[in-house]
Structures are given as structure tokens and as C-alpha cells.
Amino acid sequence: MKQLMKGSAALGEGAIQAGGGAYFGYPITPQNELTEYMSRRMLEERRVFIQAESELAAINMVFGASVAGARAMTSSSSPGVSLKQEGISYMAGCELPGLIVNVQRGGPGLGNISGSQADYFQAVRGGGHGDYQVIVLTPASVQEMYEMPSMAFSLSEKYRTPALILTDGILAQMQEPMELVKINAARSGDQSWILDGCKGRAPRKIRSLLMEEGALEAHNRHLQKKYIEIKNKEQRYQLINEQAEIMLVAYGVSARVCYTAVQEANRKGLKVGLLRPITVWPFPEKIIQELVPQVKAFLVIELSAGQMVEDVNLAVNGKTPVYFYGRAGGACVTPEEVIKEIGKI
């Protein structure tokens, strides 16, 4: 049965249905509804909820809860996610699973509280210090906001690396019909690293400090091998009109704008399609490479000054023209603007 639900609440409920055992948050607009939702629902479910003293504390509580074996998560918005980068780097170094939600707002600095997609680089290029990656998932509907935490938790556990849901203030704030479908809450991956007391086994340690000669390089080789496996196996996307001559590329809320633009363009007889990355790390480069021979041009649409367009360019590698249109600073692209850009090609 369909019901009307707000994006932030849907994400929270999806995390709860996915077996999320611990949530740690700190107020920042436009993601407060998620923290508020969890403050009620997690206690109803007798799970862990803490309003932390800072985003730094919240991500380190996630670190601790993950060490102890819980499906742990935190959420924030852009400036707050910057503060979490230290903790995310440590989690990647210690190979701890966990879920971070970024409800993006306009930046840089305090910016504004409008929806934005300007944290793409921070999400997919590592964000914190060191050579690491986090798995980045991008919902484009309230339904996906609900279903994605389960996918994020299980990928994060399978590969023992943090997962990030990269969404924005528009998707988090909007309501639309969705269905509370059954969610998979089964924990995945090896669990022989969890610290729960050394009863009946040798003591374990969790660390990212590797001072012995060559140890850190070996650890980095291991991490890179894992990242390559993720790149090979976990690229996800949605493709609309695969025979299109002009292929829009957009994720999240800008993909929603592009759906409308594609329909309008098709009505006008234009052969326009949409490639919507669902994972932006790993970036769905394989499908882009497959599309290159038939597509006359790619048009990347973002709510930023142009970030994901770099990944499209890397995948296309100069073989087809790549155009970009975006609005920065919390402004939103309209379908009319997209149509106009298509007309310029």
C-alpha cells in the first residue's frame, strides 16, 4: 500500500528496517527531520540514539558502535560532513563498516540551506586524508531513500569500508508516495574482527597505525585491491532510452529534473536519454564506455559548478563531446533550462 512520506523520514525508517542498531546525530539544516525521526523511532525500537555534542563526536560514536558490531550510522549536512571526514578516514583505515548520510546544502562555508550537489568531490575522491574510498549511493526518490540504507549497510559490511548516502535538501524535504516494502536486514560479510570481549578467543585489536617497515604500504595495497574489486562489481545505474543520441547524465535530484526534460524532449521528437548513476563511487564508467559509440554527446547536469562531469570525461576519454550545465550555490536546474541546453548541442 502506498503512503505519503517525507524523504528524511523514509531514509530513517529504511535504516531502522535494515537493522540499524545505533544512530548518532547533531543538528544541522536541512537534515534535522532525520535526527528527530530517529530520536523517536530508535527509542521505540529500543535501539541506540544519541544527540552528540558535535559531528566529530557523532562519527566517532559510529566508529565505536561499529567496532562493537552494530549497524551504526550518522547523518549531517555539508559543513557537518566536512567535520566527519577525520572519522571517515579512520574508519576506512581500520576497515570498519558504517553509514554516513550527507543531506547536501549549498556551500562553500556556511553557504545556505538549499539543496545542492556540491559535495560530490568530497564524497567520491576520499574526503579525508589518505588513499581511501567510500562507497557512495545516490537516491533519486523517497522510495529509494527508504530502500538505500539496507544496500549501504550490506555493501559496507561486505567490503568493510564506510558507505555514504549522498542526497540533498530537496529530496530530504520533499514528500511523495512510497511503499514500505520489506527490507533485507541480514548482516553480511565476515564478522571475525568485532570487539566484544575476548571470551573463548584471542584478543583482537583495531588500528590504522602501522609503523613497522613496509606495513602501511602493504595495508594500502590491500585496500586498493578491495577498491578495485568494488569498482569491478558494484557499479550501479539506471538507463532511460538506451538508443538515445544525446545522453543526459545526472544523479539524485538533478536526475529527477532530467526525467521531466527527457519526456519533454522525446515529445518533441528528440532522441534524448538519461543515464542516472546510482553509485557515484564506484562511478558507472563501464556503461558510459559502452554508450560512447552510439551517443553523439553527453550532457551532464548537476547542482554544482561541475564535479561529476570530470568522472564522465574520464570515462569518455575524449571520444565523444561532453557538455555540462549546472547551477551552484543552492540554486536548482529546471527542465526548461535542460531543454535549452540540449538545443545548443
Place this chain on the structure above:
Amino acid sequence: MKKLFGKPESLTTVNHKYCPGCGHGIVHRLIAEVIDELGVREKTIGIAPVGCAVFAYDYWNFDVTEASHGRPPAVATGIKRVLPDRVVFTYQGDGDLAAIGMAETIHAANRGENITVIFINNAIYGMTTGQMAPTSLLGMKTTTTPFGREAKIAGYPIKVSELLVTLEGTTYLARGAVDSAKHVLEAKKAIKKAFEIQLSGKGYSLVEILSQCPPNWKMSVPESLEYVRKEMMTQFPLGVIKDKTGMTV
């Protein structure tokens, strides 16, 4: 034959990397002895800090995780809330606990987290070779206070235990030292009580240990012990600072 002295099961056989005269090794051992005596080694999870004790996970023979600089109380909170029946403690130095991690320290205490904090106060950053700590005494020469700590430039030494007294969430706050056999035994009693408080679910406990750092203080070991007794103990008096339990040691 009766065994009178030996290595606690809660210590590994890994050699410490600590400098001669350092107090860390003594406190590691006291914690290990207490954990053995309480019979909780198999349900203990320790949190190692950033600082000289960063390798603590090599020295303790139970589960230990690292934490980023200053964040052990937040990490401990995450672990303890998920596994409330385990024994969770942090081991932190003055820079970790009272400078970069002061917010985490105060808020974990204020929430009354049922954890134990062992706080090593040696008034200096040891691992980074001798910079001023928030607890460095006025006049103390460090690599970042070459003319001695001056309040006008660098503020005053923070009395962490006294600072936490006003927080409703704190149950037990005590300060000890490891400069003499007598004080070592007293410090052990305070550490044991702090763990007992956690085991009985009574809430947040912190034991501050005044410790010596001969190389960074540019002193011989005997001089450093004298400095603890004469200077440190004047600024940071030993004893129980707060005890809401009524339990006797």
C-alpha cells in the same frame, strides 16, 4: 611453591616502547592487575589514545581499539551503548583528553556514560617530543613555551578532575600518582574502585594519574619524581575529588 609475583594475564609479553622512568608502564600494569582481579579480562574493551600510549593495544591482552586524537570518550560511548554489559575504558593523556578532546570528555561525563577514564597527566605532549600541554604548569619550559609557560600567552594549567565535579553525570573522580610505592598502591585502589563502579552500573568514573616524563621534562628520573611531588602535587592535589557512591575503597 607459592607464586608471589608475576605478569598479570591482562598484559602481553610485548616489550614497552616507553622511556626509562616513564609512568605509563606502571599504570598499564595497574589496569591489567585490576582487570585480572575483577575477572573481567574476557569482557573488557579498551580504547588506546593518540600519544605515547598509542601502542597500548600491543601491551594489553584483551580487546583494544584505537581512536583518533581526543575522541576516545565518543568511541567508548558507541561501544558501551551497543554492549552495555562489557567493561569499557579509555586511556588518555592530557593533550588527548583536555585539549583536542575536551568536548568529548565533558559530554561523555555529562551524559553519565557508564565507562571508566584513566587520565595520564604528565603536563606535556610526550609523543610529539615535549610541547606544552593544557596541564603544563606555569613557568614550565617546553618546546613551545621556551621561556616557560606564561598565563598571559598560554593560559593556565587545567584541573580536569575539579572541572568535572560540577557535572551531575560524574560519579567518581580521583587523582593519584605513580612517584612512589605508596602512591602506586593508592592509585591502584582508585582504578579498581572506578572499574567496580562501572561494573555495578553506577556511571562515569575518571582516575587522573600524575605521571612523570623525564626526557621531555629534561630531568633525571629522580628529579622528575621530585617534580611530581613538589610541583605537580601542589597544582593537582591527590585524593578523591568526588564520590557519589558512598562505597569505600
